[in-house]
Amino acid sequence: MADTVLFEFLHTEMVKELWAPHLEPGRVGWKMSLSVLEGLGFRVGQALAERLPQETLAFREELDVLKFLCRDLWVAVFRKQMDGLRTNHQGTYVLQDHSFPLLVPMGSGPQYLEEAPKFLAFTCGLLCGALSTLGFQSQVTASVATLPACKFQVVIQKS
Amino acid sequence: MADTVLFEFLHTEMVKELWAPHLEPGRVGWKMSLSVLEGLGFRVGQALAERLPQETLAFREELDVLKFLCRDLWVAVFRKQMDGLRTNHQGTYVLQDHSFPLLVPMGSGPQYLEEAPKFLAFTCGLLCGALSTLGFQSQVTASVATLPACKFQVVIQKS
Numbered sequence: 001m002a003d004t005v006l007f008e009f010l011h012t013e014m015v016k017e018l019w020a021p022h023l024e025p026g027r028v029g030w031k032m033s034l035s036v037l038e039g040l041g042f043r044v045g046q047a048l049a050e051r052l053p054q055e056t057l058a059f060r061e062e063l064d065v066l067k068f069l070c071r072d073l074w075v076a077v078f079r080k081q082m083d084g085l086r087t088n089h090q091g092t093y094v095l096q097d098h099s100f101p102l103l104v105p106m107g108s109g110p111q112y113l114e115e116a117p118k119f120l121a122f123t124c125g126l127l128c129g130a131l132s133t134l135g136f137q138s139q140v141t142a143s144v145a146t147l148p149a150c151k152f153q154v155v156i157q158k159s
Numbered sequence: 160m161a162d163t164v165l166f167e168f169l170h171t172e173m174v175k176e177l178w179a180p181h182l183e184p185g186r187v188g189w190k191m192s193l194s195v196l197e198g199l200g201f202r203v204g205q206a207l208a209e210r211l212p213q214e215t216l217a218f219r220e221e222l223d224v225l226k227f228l229c230r231d232l233w234v235a236v237f238r239k240q241m242d243g244l245r246t247n248h249q250g251t252y253v254l255q256d257h258s259f260p261l262l263v264p265m266g267s268g269p270q271y272l273e274e275a276p277k278f279l280a281f282t283c284g285l286l287c288g289a290l291s292t293l294g295f296q297s298q299v300t301a302s303v304a305t306l307p308a309c310k311f312q313v314v315i316q317k318s
Contacts, residue, residue: 006236007165009206013199014173040172047168077165 007077011102011122014040019118034117038125045129048076062156065134066093073130078102091156095127096149103148116144120152127152166236170261170281173199178277193276197284204288207235221315224293225252232289237261250315254286255308262307275303279311286311 018036021029070082074097084096102119106112120142128140137157144150177195180188229241233256243255261278265271279301287299296316303309 005210006203006207007169009203010166010169010173010199013202014169017195017199018176036176040169040176043172044165044168048165051164 008101008105011119012105015118015122034121037118037121038128041122041125041127042129042132043125044122045126045131046133047129048073048126049130049133060135062091062136063087065131065136066095066154068134069127069130070095073127077126091158093154093156095152095154097152098149100148100150103144103150106147108147110147112147113144116147116150117142120144120150124152127154131156167260167264170278171264174277174281193280196277196280197287200281200284200286201288201291202284203281204285204290205292206288207232207285208289208292219294221250221295222246224290224295225254225313227293228286228289229254232286236285250317252313252315254311254313256311257308259307259309262303262309265306267306269306271306272303275306275309276301279303279309283311286313290315 015037018040019033021033023029024032066085066087070085074080074082078101080101082095083098084094086094086096100120100123102123103116106115106119124140124142128138131138131140131154137159139155139157140152142150142152174196177199178192180192182188183191225244225246229244233239233241237260239260241254242257243253245253245255259279259282261282262275265274265278283299283301287297290297290299290313296318298314298316299311301309301311
């Protein structure tokens with residue numbers, strides 16, 4: 001019922017409120033807004049991962065951690081599993097969601113494509129924050145070819 | 160598990176990000192920040208109430224609507240029922256939560272009292288927005304005597 005959509009409504013309104021690329025000219029304002037949303041997602045991802053049961057925190061294999069994000073974290077946040085996970089076995093992972101819940105409300109026409117990044121920034125941060133708590137530094141980016149499908153690319157930073 | 164706290168984490172981070180009383184001097188900045196959070200809550204409350212089953216929208220007695228907020232809406236958002244509901248039977252209602260989930264993380268010492276309003280503004284808006292969808296214009300304010308307990312006062316505007 002209502003609680004399953006609460007997060008999505010709150011996310012939508014939060015993006016509206018925090019999206020302020022006009023405060024700085026050109027690409028700077030755009031990047032600053034994305035960065036605010038990513039930072040917020042990062043802190044929520046960290047906090048969520050800290051609440052995971054201890055046995056979860058025991059695995060340390062990269063691939064296991066990524067599988068865990070695709071399954072358990074995605075279900076906890078989006079009530080569905082990620083649809084696909086690919087890797088080059090060298091620290092780069094591509095997580096595919098064929099119908100990403102935060103993109104569904106915005107319609108699927110190509111005219112919406114340029115709006116997509118602001119609805120993906122929080123989740124890039126969320127993945128990065130959860131990985132950070134689980135012991136992995138990463139860079140996470142998102143791309144969209146056809147709405148509402150999207151891909152998150154996770155590159156694990158080797159220390 | 161994680162999903163039960165997702166809303167609370169997101170709310171906390173959103174408040175941190177949107178709380179910017181320094182942008183305007185004195186009480187103006189404080190009120191502007193509260194107003195932004197209330198507005199955001201209002202829109203989420205409206206959207207949540209629109210998702211309620213049709214039979215829910217059929218009741219039109221004020222007291223039934225308030226009882227519904229205390230029970231169903233509160234459970235959907237905070238996973239608990241409101242602890243008390245009082246009315247003067249003249250359109251004023253006091254909703255009491257003895258341990259309001261969004262105040263719990265901030266500690267219970269009196270030194271935190273002045274921080275409380277920013278953690279209540281979203282929820283004041285949420286109640287007001289849900290009431291609006293259900294056909295009632297209202298003013299909602301919140302007060303705290305002892306953390307983490309709080310009271311929401313709802314005054315229904317007669318048309």
